[in-house]
Amino acid sequence: MVLRSSLILMIALAGIFLKSHRVGESDQAKKEFFTLQAVIQFMDRVHYKPKSLDDELSKHVYKSFLQSIDPAKRFLTQADIDLLTPYELQIDDQISNRSFDFFDLAEKLIAGGISKSGVFYRESMAQDFDIHASPDSLIINSDDRGFAKNDEDLREYWRKLIQYETVVKVHGLKIAQSEDEEMKDESTLIKEARENISENFDEWFKRLKSLRRSDRFEDYLNAITNAYDPHSNYFSPREKENFDLNMNGSYEGIGARLMPEGELTKVTEVIPGGPAWKQKDLEANDFIIKVAQEGEEAKDVRGWRQDDVIGLIRGKKGTKVILTVRKSDDTEREIVIIRDQVVLEEGRAKSLLIRTEEQGAEIGYIRLPKFYFEQDNKPGCAEDIETEVNKLVQEGAQGIILDLRNNGGGSLSEVVDMSGLFIDKGPIVQVKSRERKPYVLEDEDPAVQYQGPLIVLVNHFSASASEIIAAALQDYNRAIIVGGSSTFGKGTVQRFHELDRFIVGNNDLKPLGEVKITTQKFYRVNGGSTQLKGVIPDIVLPSPYNYINAGEKDLDTPLAWSEIEPVDHKQRIMVLPDRQLLASSSKERVNTNPKFQLIEERAQLLKAQEEEKMKYALNLEGYSEEYERREKQSARFEDMYKSDAPLLVRNLEAEITKIEKDETRKANNEDFIKGVSRDLYIEEVLNIMKDMLSQQ
Template identity: 50%
Template sequence: MNFKKSIFFSLVAVLMLAAFMYPQLSDEQKEAVLLQTLVKGMERYHYSPQDIDDNFSEKIYDLYLDGIDGGKRFLTAKEVAQLEKYRHDIDDQINDSKFTFFNLTQELMDKALVRAQGYYKDILATPFDFSTGESVELDGEKRAYASDEKELWQYWQKYLKYETLDRYAEAIDKREKGEEDFAGKTNEELEAKARADVMTMFDRWFDRLIKLDREDRMSQYLNAFTSVFDPHTSYYKPIDKENFDIRFSGKLEGIGARLLTEGDYTKVTEIVVGGPAWKGKELEANDIITKVAQEGEAPVDIKGMVIDDVVSQIRGSKDTKVILTVKKVDGSEKEITITRDIVILDESFAKSLIIDGQAPGEKIGYISLPSFYADFQDRDGRHCADDVEKELSKLKNAGVDGIILDLRNNGGGSLRDVVKMSGFFIERGPIVQVKSRDYEPEVLMDVDPQVQYDGPLVVMVNNFSASASEILAAALQDYGRAVIVGSNSTFGKGTVQRFIDLDRTLRGFENVKPLGQVKLTTQKFYRIDGGSTQLRGVTPDIILPDSYAYIETGEKEEEYAMPWTEIAAVDYEQKVLSMSHLEQIEARSKARVAKNEVFGKIQANAARLQKLRDLTDYPLNLQDYQSLEAARTADADRFKNLFDEVIIPSARNLEVDLPTFAADESKKARNEDFLKGVSKDLYIYEVLSIMHDIIELERIAIED
């Protein structure tokens, strides 16, 4: 059934009248107002509004079912069959402001949670036999729902056996290594302790699951609705929006990592530059945190823990320590101790160095830009474009022969600043096209004829360079002004979002507020050549080996990501410096990479990670499990310490910056850490050779 605007607005009118006439509304009446206000907001503001029809209903059904039981641990096939009849009916329920499907999921999940709670308490009361030849598939996508309760119990028996075996095998290993807490313990004692630990973990998990209120579950349902539009459109209930805003406060206290919930697990999405985790160089994006311990205390298993509770475990006062147990992308497990601190935000600011080039007397400027930051609240606040302009000026005064702009892991930011910054390298002209839903594309221009830097330029990117980073890389690539170097593609986020306060879209009716906010996609970016950065990202001119080369990452991996599209190109040209000879430059780089032993190991590691990513079926026999873990550990050890060698000893600060570090011990320490990282960076080392090739080939062309 297609969504009809006339029906929608009449429904809203009825709901508004109900809210006015009956101050004490039921939960469902309030939820109906929230739902219709949300639908109205999506229809009015989203870049690509959707018909609320049977196809839309299918998508919500699949997303929501995956959200509440993606691991297929709670519902049986018979129970899912009860929900299946609503697969094409959710659109009608949205139009009629009904919650029949949602209410049934809550009823079934409440019963399923009580049932599963009985399963794990019963199963964990008896020792496991780890001599059998069983195995367990942990990926819900590779399993069907259990046909009945008996089959579901059998899965839980295997699932709990795996969780216990994982801890039991680890305990045996620690006993063999002579660790004090495990020395002298019998196998029976270690197995009993492992089961007890699993019991504690599941007690905590189920305690949180059972305590989830209707508002939490409704938020999850509404996010299944918004996610059908695109992966960056989300509903935030009031408390969630407050937590989101914490990210933009002027100071962070903790470890300096951003997290999200992925199924039952907590995943690291970003390491905050300059924070304690960043300094430690052990915690990485895509790590899964499984346990959290305070110094001197037993670790807490956080599997299934809601994100707010995880954050409260990890945050803490300055100078205290937290120990994280993490599972790496390759499947290995590691304990990481991090001393909490105030995250100094100046580490996110642009900074530059001088590095000796690959020829005698050659000097290369290096600018690191971790984000496209901008302080719009303070008239005197810092903007990345202004800061980069200052760094360019300092490097030019130092007489550099070329400049490297490093945008790796830069997730984007200020559109105004990226347009201004791109203009530093050309005379004037278009930088990016921005298109709203019902309007012609707007061409954002560099209107300043000044060229802040007219020499050889290399821009470094990787899979996590997104949004504004992609705009700059794409513009300079289209102009032929810079050589783009990096992994096989940038992230591919070519959309812009804004927050809509739902309370502002609904006048009066204070008895149903606060409704929360929706973050939705309102525009798309397009390159000046007409192609979108959405989904495809920017393909570098020169691609270097990367450990994630064979693992699909970025926007294209998101469910219901907006498609790549194309609009008309705009006229553009520049006469500053054209990065010609790309074929020769690329050929030289490929030849060097092929001979480099470390790059060879990176390529081999990428293949290993791809293979491990697919391993989701685990043996439940102790010896088989130990053999698997030993093989994985030995394999991982081959790729340890790939970036420990100092290969760029010449990396140094500009003379003009030295007084800043001399006057501030904390800045001095952070700067030393920055220099150390650059000195061991194999990718910068290769880019120095690429820069030398650019300089040499341009000089030869001029002489000819």
């Protein structure tokens, strides 16, 4: 069936390409048309929920493309938008009619806007202003303001922006010099600030002006694929090469996956086992603002191409890179990371035995950072988890905690096998393509590796495969799920499709790139999807992300939640204690725990900040006051995740000799034990496990 579908698709596309050639047409125009039509055909024939080329799709592409070319609203004016507005409902027709009028005009206007704003920037840099006197303020977040009305309004925006940047830089220099031997006067600091701002913006405008039509055409294609769902994307050959490098093998850097969001670079994942993961300050959802090499001035990377930002961050093992990041509460933090070899096979399952001082019974703890598959003669994660479970049972563990926090998923086959370690046999997950009946992936092995009490610990960034095992064990009443208000909510599968395979002739236009398309959805054995809703834990603990936009449901154009028929599932391994009783006891402890109350306060604060339109003062005193207020706020929450009563943690006897023989492993193990021993969430999960054991 797969071969037949591929042949049908190949014939259909071949027909389009053979008819499409026009005498005298430029190679660039032909390549754009071929690529666009291939993407559209793939999306129509392969995507889980294809869309009609209609006005609704046109509106999304229009909005998304303008957001991608001018995310901070620094170049286009409302007058420009008025010229583009007539095309808002015509893009679907242009795709069908082989017209690029909207794209051509938008590309022309953004190029002109960049040149114009470059002039306004230089005019603003030439002006003198008093950093103490201005009563003005500036809204930085472009979602909270419209486009400049006209050129004069845009000129005024740039004046305010340069004044704001100057105030911020002078404030930073004042803080930095407080530890220096020689204090510089304010006029010197202002001069240094202006020089640094000029250097950053000159380089930024130079990069913007070097952008090619093909770069913006990639944005246009992604605006189209994202109209279907947020995980379907076009990859140019260069971007696919970077993607493959980040997914396979190893490289020297910090160990973080990045993606552009507006004019900023967003951290989407901190790679388990990498330098940033070990250093622990960089987090998913951080935005990278500046990058500095050791001993050099920081470069402001707002508006940079993603591959340029990546190139700046990567470097030789042992060297330092300093990142200035914007956290979820809008505070900026400088993070120093020592680059190292990032081996993407790192981050394997590992275990410990833990207990509180009051508990006599030791509980097994397993951390799984990702779902990896068997590769290079190394076992997959299911086999590793089985090994860890067996060792824990042999050393007398009375219960097991499986920690899937921040685990973004991975191998589907591994999660099925892993789920089977805790049940005798049966269905684990249902998978559905758009035009086929769901098929069931089952654990067919009747053997049960562990029959005792089990808790799965998750958070808002537990996604995909993590949600499959959590959902399965919840549906089977085999484990208690503990975490924030929900998991991420990604219940879809994507596959890459190479566009070149379907070109008949025209080899001079290759390579066209690839398109990643959502082709399937996951469903729980109870029939519900993990899409959007994620997995709702049996016991919900306070989390900073409980009330803010974090998860699949907060992305643009996610696929809807849906349900199908359930499949029969039951287990005879153990009867779980009363969930409501466990949750009630946990809530009593949480309500009297100052650290959890601090986390709840933090969550409410982040919610309020997300809804607030932030205006920044353009005078030093006003900015300093707001900065200090936020820093004091942030300092209050610095240790909120740390337990006041360290847990008693030890390695398994079977691991001690191997750890002692390897200095690197020994150092990593010390960090691992230290982190687990002070983890507030693990402390509460231990208390929940204690309640489970008492009810047996």
